[in-house]
Amino acid sequence: MKNSKFVICIDNSDYPASLEKRKIYEILPDEEAKKLEHMRVIDESGEDYLYPASCFIDANLSKETQDAVSKAA
Numbered sequence: 001m002k003n004s005k006f007v008i009c010i011d012n013s014d015y016p017a018s019l020e021k022r023k024i025y026e027i028l029p030d031e032e033a034k035k036l037e038h039m040r041v042i043d044e045s046g047e048d049y050l051y052p053a054s055c056f057i058d059a060n061l062s063k064e065t066q067d068a069v070s071k072a073a
Contacts, residue, residue, distance in 0.1 A: 006069060007039065007056035015051065018043045024059055024069065 005027050012019040019025070019041075028048050030040040038050040061069065 006059040006061050006066060007041070008059050009055060010057055011055045015043075015055070018045065018049070019051065019055065020044065024061075025056070026070075027056075 006024050007027055009019045009021050009023050009025060012021045026042045028040040028042070030038075030050075033040050033050050034053075036050075037053050039053050039056060040048050041051050041056070042048045043051075
């Protein structure tokens with residue numbers, strides 16, 4: 001997956017069925033969502049939805065780790 005980016009959920013209080021705290025999620029580029037301070041996240045359903053950016057922190061994964069995580073998906 002080119003340009004994949006990963007974040008870690010730090011707050012799932014409003015979305016307990018969709019997000020797990022401390023879990024790594026892939027995000028998809030979405031400039032409109034970014035303007036609204038949201039992120040397009042592939043959640044537990046396997047679909048992508050918008051969530052507040054404040055629920056996540058950047059995972060800062062190495063390229064090798066990103067590649068491994070992408071292959072596991």
